Amino acid sequence: MSVMISTIIIKELVKSSEHQIKELGKIYSLIPATRCKRRAECCSLLPDATLLEALSALKCLMTFTVNRRIKLLQKIAYYFFMNPVEVVSCPFLEDNDCLIYSHRFFGCRAYGLWSGKYYENLSGKSRHAKTFIRKQWGRSGISLPTAVMDFHVPYCSNVKVGKNKFIDDQMLLNISDRIETLSQHFGQWDQMFRQMYFSDLSFLVASLIYGFPESVRLKFTIVSDVVKRGIREKLDKTLLEAYDIFS
Template sequence: MFPDKVKILLRIIQDLLDKSKKQRAELREAYTLVPSSHCRRRALCCTMLPEMSLIEALAAIQCLSEMDPITRLRLTRGLVRYFFLNSVRITSCPFLIDRNCLIYENRFFGCRAYGLWPKHYYNELAARSHQMKRYNQEQWQNLGISLPQEVADFQVSYCPHVKLDGDASVDDETLPHAADKIELLSRQLAPWHESFRHSYFLDLSFLLASLVFGLTEAVQMKFAFVKDYVKTGNQTGLSELVGNLPDVFAALI
């Protein structure tokens, strides 16, 4: 039912899921190194899909494959839409529905660590990300497309409302230690770990769009959609395309 190139990539993902059971179990342990916390859960921080390593992307795909088909298809389509529009619109993380994270128990390291970094360190990370966005904006500009300034400048600001549970504490080593552990687990999936970083820029939504359309085609389509959106604000073509996407992860077990 799927074209051959989709089947091939799905087979690779299935193979990676089979081979990464141990690493995914250890990923759950690594998450416990991040002290549990609570916040007002207003989900204002969930405006972007966080960057993630391959092992975390696989854990999210496993979650998707175990969901009921309606939710899975909704999230799959949301991820693809997010990939095509995230350069021109500030939306929300595709896993956020009605202000609820649908993968909350399995959310990524970036989500767990948010609000726990020392403020100065978080601001350094945010400044680096801002630089990258500016660079990205220049690349689009070189292609003749002016991205909206508010999107290029958008940053999730430091949150002072995240509080540690009980007597948990976090020092300068806690989060880097957890991040290193996750990175090491993901590296065990070489060479796909590096491919995910270099070909998909640690972006699950890009992987998914490439799975459905092919990598080069997904990039070309993004260019066309972004160009059209900047010029006309029109999303009709994208909505039709996304609305017809098949349930690709239904084939995974």
């Protein structure tokens, strides 16, 4: 297996990504500010991200106090292990607020701005992916709960852009492309994050804490324990072992 992304690599990438993170901020600023009722329904799931966006969020995490960071790392690990069996809110959500708001991902910013038709298209792809995931687990004799597999974040029509501002699907797609292109600066790591970690920051964080193969093995054991035996001992023990990877 090729060298996976380690904490040392992440620290190096964060250190060398100052310019790209600044550029990312400029691209994000093309998305008009929105008004909404802040019901945080859109935060029911952790959105996929590019490696650059993941680095920006991790950079923000590095500024937290150690205790706060460990708690958040545990929440992210919980999300990674339990999302096949529970609808787990985004780990960055706390009391209806986003802990990394100024570093939140494109997926968060674009939610509610897509047209209903395009959002339906995105939801269809997500449903398709879930069907595949369900089959994969099913091959190992684990039947994931229907309520979780059928769950998807509903389209929100409460998000409105400010006066005299406009955005459409094509503009959002262009912005998304620009973010992806910027993230390609990280070469093999960007590619690895997409292909091996499925653009999932929670998978990356769990791998940094427990190791790549071990986090996959742990997820299988934890999900199997919860689904087949209704027990969470392994999950609790594993979360207690989470440590501050950035100290």
